Amino acid sequence: MSKISLIIEREYLSRVRKKSFIIMSILGPVLFAAMMVVPAWLASMEDDEVKTIAVIDHTNLYSGQIENTELLKFDFLDEESEEEIRSNFKESGYYAYLVIQDNLLKNPEAIRLYSDAQITMDAKGYVQRSLRDHLKNQKLQTYKMEGLENILSEINQINIEIPTVKIGEDGSEKQSSAELTMFVSMAFAFLSYMFIFIYGTQVMRGVMEEKTSRIVEVIVSSVKPFQLMMGKILGIAMVALTQILLWVVLTILIVTGVKAAFFPDSEMPSGTHAQIEMMQDQNPEAAQQIASMEDGFNFNNILEMVNSLEPLKTLLLFIFYFFGGYLLYSALFAAVGGAIDNESDQQQFMLPVTIPIIISLYVAMMTFRNPGSDVAFWFSMIPFTSPIVMMARIPFDVPLWQLLLSMALLVGGFIATTWFAGKIYRVGILMYGKKVDYKELWKWFRYSGD
Amino acid sequence: MAFLEASGIVKRFANHLALNDVNISVPENSIYGLLGPNGAGKTTLIRIINKITGPDEGTLLFDGKPLRNSDIMKIGYLPEERGLYKKMKVGEQAVYLARLKGLSRNDALKRLKYWFEKFEIQPWWDKKVEELSKGMAQKVQFIVTILHEPQLLIFDEPFSGFDPVNATLLKEEILELKQKGATIIFSTHNMASVEELCDHITLINNGKAMIEGRTEQIRRGYRQNLVNIEFSGQREEVEKILKDNYELRNLNAVNDHFEAQVKMSEDQSLNNVLSGIIGHCTIHSCQELLPGMNDVFIQVVNQKEQPSQNQKS
Numbered sequence: 001m002s003k004i005s006l007i008i009e010r011e012y013l014s015r016v017r018k019k020s021f022i023i024m025s026i027l028g029p030v031l032f033a034a035m036m037v038v039p040a041w042l043a044s045m046e047d048d049e050v051k052t053i054a055v056i057d058h059t060n061l062y063s064g065q066i067e068n069t070e071l072l073k074f075d076f077l078d079e080e081s082e083e084e085i086r087s088n089f090k091e092s093g094y095y096a097y098l099v100i101q102d103n104l105l106k107n108p109e110a111i112r113l114y115s116d117a118q119i120t121m122d123a124k125g126y127v128q129r130s131l132r133d134h135l136k137n138q139k140l141q142t143y144k145m146e147g148l149e150n151i152l153s154e155i156n157q158i159n160i161e162i163p164t165v166k167i168g169e170d171g172s173e174k175q176s177s178a179e180l181t182m183f184v185s186m187a188f189a190f191l192s193y194m195f196i197f198i199y200g201t202q203v204m205r206g207v208m209e210e211k212t213s214r215i216v217e218v219i220v221s222s223v224k225p226f227q228l229m230m231g232k233i234l235g236i237a238m239v240a241l242t243q244i245l246l247w248v249v250l251t252i253l254i255v256t257g258v259k260a261a262f263f264p265d266s267e268m269p270s271g272t273h274a275q276i277e278m279m280q281d282q283n284p285e286a287a288q289q290i291a292s293m294e295d296g297f298n299f300n301n302i303l304e305m306v307n308s309l310e311p312l313k314t315l316l317l318f319i320f321y322f323f324g325g326y327l328l329y330s331a332l333f334a335a336v337g338g339a340i341d342n343e344s345d346q347q348q349f350m351l352p353v354t355i356p357i358i359i360s361l362y363v364a365m366m367t368f369r370n371p372g373s374d375v376a377f378w379f380s381m382i383p384f385t386s387p388i389v390m391m392a393r394i395p396f397d398v399p400l401w402q403l404l405l406s407m408a409l410l411v412g413g414f415i416a417t418t419w420f421a422g423k424i425y426r427v428g429i430l431m432y433g434k435k436v437d438y439k440e441l442w443k444w445f446r447y448s449g450d
Numbered sequence: 451m452a453f454l455e456a457s458g459i460v461k462r463f464a465n466h467l468a469l470n471d472v473n474i475s476v477p478e479n480s481i482y483g484l485l486g487p488n489g490a491g492k493t494t495l496i497r498i499i500n501k502i503t504g505p506d507e508g509t510l511l512f513d514g515k516p517l518r519n520s521d522i523m524k525i526g527y528l529p530e531e532r533g534l535y536k537k538m539k540v541g542e543q544a545v546y547l548a549r550l551k552g553l554s555r556n557d558a559l560k561r562l563k564y565w566f567e568k569f570e571i572q573p574w575w576d577k578k579v580e581e582l583s584k585g586m587a588q589k590v591q592f593i594v595t596i597l598h599e600p601q602l603l604i605f606d607e608p609f610s611g612f613d614p615v616n617a618t619l620l621k622e623e624i625l626e627l628k629q630k631g632a633t634i635i636f637s638t639h640n641m642a643s644v645e646e647l648c649d650h651i652t653l654i655n656n657g658k659a660m661i662e663g664r665t666e667q668i669r670r671g672y673r674q675n676l677v678n679i680e681f682s683g684q685r686e687e688v689e690k691i692l693k694d695n696y697e698l699r700n701l702n703a704v705n706d707h708f709e710a711q712v713k714m715s716e717d718q719s720l721n722n723v724l725s726g727i728i729g730h731c732t733i734h735s736c737q738e739l740l741p742g743m744n745d746v747f748i749q750v751v752n753q754k755e756q757p758s759q760n761q762k763s
Contacts, residue, residue: 005551010546014538214533218591221500221527222550430502432531443464 004224004231011206011235016242025243029250037258047051051095052150055111058101072123089116098127147390171424180369181395188318189364189392196325196357196387199240205348207337207429216429225426229338230418233330237323253419311401317394320407325387327416329353335421338428338438339444360388371396381406383413420445453478453633454499454602459508461494463656468494470506470556470657476602476635476650481628483648483665484637485743487751491657492637493530494574496604499525499635505681513601523552526600530607530637533590534579542596551598558597565593569619584611592620596627605757609643621647629758641743645669651743653750660750669740672749675714676739677723682707691726707734 015021052073057063061074073092077085082099096119111120125231137152145151206228210216219228264405285327336349363385367376371393380390381399390398427444432438437450454476461469469491475493486492497503501522503657510517512524535543541562548558566572567588579587588611596603605624609617624647628634636648644651645665652662661668676699680689685701685708691710692698699711712723720736727733741749 006546006549014535209535213536214529214531215535216504217529217531218527218533218547218594219550220502221522221525221529222547225502255714430497 001365004227004234007223007228007231008235008238011232012238012242015239022240026250028243028247029254032247032251033254033258036255052093053123054081054092054094054097054099056085056099057421058099061103062100062128062131062134066132069126070237072126086114089114105138119440142270184314185368185371185392185395186364188265188314188394189361189367192318192322192325192388193357193361193364193392195239195240195244195322196329197354199236199326200329200333200353202236202239203233204333204337204346206236207334207425208340208343211341211429213337220429225429226422229331229334229422229425233327233334236330237326237348240326255424270351293450314394317403318391321387321391321410324383324407324414328383328387328410328417329357331414331418331421333425335428338425339431339441340428341434341436342434345436356384356387361384363389367392377402380408383410386410402416423447451478451514452476453513454635455511456495456499457509457511458511459495459498461491461498461503461505465621467657468678469498472508472653472654472657472659474659474662476633478633479626479628479631480649481634481636481647483651484635484642484654485639485641485644485651485747486654490654492654493606495529495654496529496606496635497636498602500525500636518527523598524601526551526595526598526603528591528595528603528605528608530610534587534591536580538579539575540577540579540582540590543579544590544597547594551600553598556626562593565597569593585613585616588612589616592623596623600632602633602635604637606637607639608636609638609640641747644743653747655751661746667716668746669727669743672741672746673738674741675716677712677720677736678705678739679710679712679716679723679727679736680707680734681710681727681731682734688727691730694721695726696723711739 006031012437050071052075053073055063055066055076056079057076058079066074068074082097085094096113096115099112099114100110105109111131113124140152141148210228212217216228223231257407332353336346336353340346340349360379363375363379366373367380367389370376376389376393380384380393380402387410390403390406394403423445424441427447428436428441431444434447452475455474457473459469459472472491473713474482474484474495477690484492484495494503498505499517501517502715503517512518512521520569522638533538542561545555545558548562549555553561562619564654565570566575571586571589574582574586574590582590592608595605608624612620623642624634636644638644648665650663651665652659652666653656661671663671684701686709688710689701692701696715696718697713699713701710702707714720714723720738724733725737
């Protein structure tokens, strides 16, 4: 036992001290934090430039119908100035100019927006929406209804947002958020996928390094090959945990630090406010939806929604499935590393190991849409895919028996793969310069001896 | 008394018999040569002694008791396929490997200091292994093998990678280890070093022990009644006598005298040869030529090779 801990210590320290680990530990949180902070920052940066658009309306039907915003100003000019602007656009100082040739209700194509540069989506969209609203109102006015003004303002206030409520087994209601649930499900599935892949490959490289540097026989004269394999797998698992912990802690530190330094007034922890502002220009309906969702996001609501996901249970399950999946796959990766002699043989043996991981991610993607489907059920039972697929299902509430069955199968699964991998590993690490195929692996598996 | 006794060792791989009823008995405090062509089964036998693999049949006695897992702490093994972690620092790595053999960190540091000074390699302590030359890395490897002062040492091709100066240094260290009481198993193709170092040998071929015994006895056992005679005088006369009565292998002029190699038949002796030629020349020296281990090796491997021994299972 003390020897396994020696091996774990070496595997852990030699990786944690590497420059690449330190860089990743710092760069990761910086990237995560940037993902949250940069959109807000960019939005606040873009705000200052005011663009002015000239409107030349040959019909005189639309003057004053496009309202100025903070960022977009409109000058309504007379027909004569069109030539002047066209020939002297650079000097005119306008960002773009809009020409309306005809009544747009009759001839919707009689309108053009000119500029010497590509016009932004925001500007084009705003002009489009303003005119569309105006035209809709105009059209309605032709029906000569009474009290139209009131009707219009009432219509424009209609909006719907459906709160989702989860019913507990005892009939109690909990407010839940479909969006949050889906996001959490996606995040967990993807995290499991990423870590199983990255650290499983590290196990394989570690084994290959020992084999190609020929140190392995020196070490197995002191410890059992199985101890060496498990020591490596567990040591690297600790590295993964350290990495996750560092990322979480550093990301929180950076985000709160940046928030305190640059957005002291903002109540929202992330860039959602800024995102809403940006979206308002492009897609008012969606922005409204989010905004109303955000309105409902007072602290108590958030807490209730997060609670409906049972964060402690979810976290514990995540750790269980992550470890289960990691142990299962890293044992197989270790066997591959032990079997091959050089990088070029790697591909043919990597493939059967990586295919189930990739399939799990695809199934997990389907699971977000239909967590109760048969496919999701079966793939969350099979130990090779359950670590990823089950994590995608958990936020949607999984019956207890399914959860327990899946966990039991996963434990059985990694014991089986570790045992299987151990047998191949033991023979493979001492085999040099031999062309290895699946038949050969099967032979190794059947070798006796302890 | 035998320090290590392996009897009836059988090891099968999928379709060949790696070891077929091999017995070796390594006397305490001796240097024991394990010889044989490539693929004969030497490494398999060594791995069995190290408990890296288990035998299918047979027993191993270590210091009189059945070999247990804990006994590998008393064994130092320098494998033929050896290496170190390239990215790790020399000192750190040596401490790690020593601790895997059961030494405490402090003991390991103390002993490493002694050996690094003795081999004059202290400046390498903080270097990464990839910065060392092959010979340098071999020195570190040797130190790590013997650091926990094992009772049994197993060296598989220890001299590969060493220049003549360091090979001599290594040879002296091995002899010193023997003097301090260690028992040493020595596997090599270098027959000159076998003659020089080994007290006993076993020659393995095709998974079977072909000959075993004291090195001197084995060489005598393969003697061919060959003598070397140095003389000066009448060359033609002597040559004629030797040719007529014996098998003359060689006769050359060397500097101011002649040298003849003569093979006698079983019933002839050196006395007959000398009395026959003594009237025609002055004899400077004569000596029986014992076959080198090289000759024994080749003779055994070629003569006794039987194709039927490669059993199918």
